Amino acid sequence: MALRARRxxxxxxxxxxxxxxxWWVFMRVSGVLLVFLVLGHLYFRAVAFNFHRDLTYDVVAQxxxxxxxxxxxxxxxxxxxxxxxxxxxxxxxxHVASARLxxxxxxxxxxxxxxxxxxxxxxxxxxxxxxxx
Amino acid sequence: xxxxxxxxWAFYLHRISGIAILLFLLLxxxxxxxxxxxxxxxxxxLAFEENPFFGVGLVIVAAxxxxxxxxxxxxxxxxxxxxxxxxQRQLWYxxxxxxxxxxxxxxxxxxxHVFGGGE
Numbered sequence: 028m029a030l031r032a033r034r035x036x037x038x039x040x041x042x043x044x045x046x047x048x049x050w051w052v053f054m055r056v057s058g059v060l061l062v063f064l065v066l067g068h069l070y071f072r073a074v075a076f077n078f079h080r081d082l083t084y085d086v087v088a089q090x091x092x093x094x095x096x097x098x099x100x101x102x103x104x105x106x107x108x109x110x111x112x113x114x115x116x117x118x119x120x121x122h123v124a125s126a127r128l129x130x131x132x133x134x135x136x137x138x139x140x141x142x143x144x145x146x147x148x149x150x151x152x153x154x155x156x157x158x159x160x
Numbered sequence: 161x162x163x164x165x166x167x168x169w170a171f172y173l174h175r176i177s178g179i180a181i182l183l184f185l186l187l188x189x190x191x192x193x194x195x196x197x198x199x200x201x202x203x204x205x206l207a208f209e210e211n212p213f214f215g216v217g218l219v220i221v222a223a224x225x226x227x228x229x230x231x232x233x234x235x236x237x238x239x240x241x242x243x244x245x246x247x248q249r250q251l252w253y254x255x256x257x258x259x260x261x262x263x264x265x266x267x268x269x270x271x272x273h274v275f276g277g278g279e
Contacts, residue, residue: 034239055239058232065225078273079215082206084199091195104189111182118175143189150193157199 050113057110064103088156097151104147112140166252174231177224184221215274219267226263230255 035052042048075090076082090096115136123129191209195202234251238244244251 034245038239055236058236062229062233065229069222078270079210080273084195084202084206087192087195087202088199091192107185111178111185114175114178115182118179139186143186146193147189150196154196156195 054110054113057106061103061106061110064099064106067099068103085159088158091151091154092156092158101148101151104144104151108140108144112136166249170231170234170248170252170255173227174235177228180224181221181228212274215270219270219274222266222270223263226259226266227255230258 038048038051042051076086091100116133119129119132119136123132191205194205231252234244234248234255237251238248
């Protein structure tokens, strides 16, 4: 069940177990990291692609092949999906009344996210792109 | 004192923007990963996405991300400071002040690139 705490001390008291408390802390920590990672992502993409004007296969392939950007994008991929999936889990717990429906929506959500994280990981680490000469 | 007041709006907007951003993320990862199909497919996809429909869609996503980021920082201030909860309403107005200051140039730049060629 999602924690409805407003303070860390309260979260500690209200959490049913250590895992829920860990998620509560994770949402705050990843949130701050994501603010900076997403800002950087948007800024460098806007500059590199000149606001999509120069967006072509070549620049994307080059970007996905750069080791620095691989790490950056991978961190962003993982943090964003963990933060987003856990957030939607809170919403499902709060708004889906039927226990059966909760299990189904969560199963679909986790499966979808799992496949997309795998897909994103393969596109970063498991693929050789045709780079321009 | 809570229902219908600023705090409740902040809460629901945070959830709605969060869900929308997650949906965008699913599409975005699929889209970029499809570069694995090679230049022919990917350049065709990018050409299709030059449609202003997608351009405006990106501006909406940016608008949601900016709100979610600023209100998220507001939540963190409420969680980890002694004064945050007491000042949550003032913080909500601070969020919107920053939103306008940061968002106006950002959205203007993005929209001018979608329409009218934006030099």
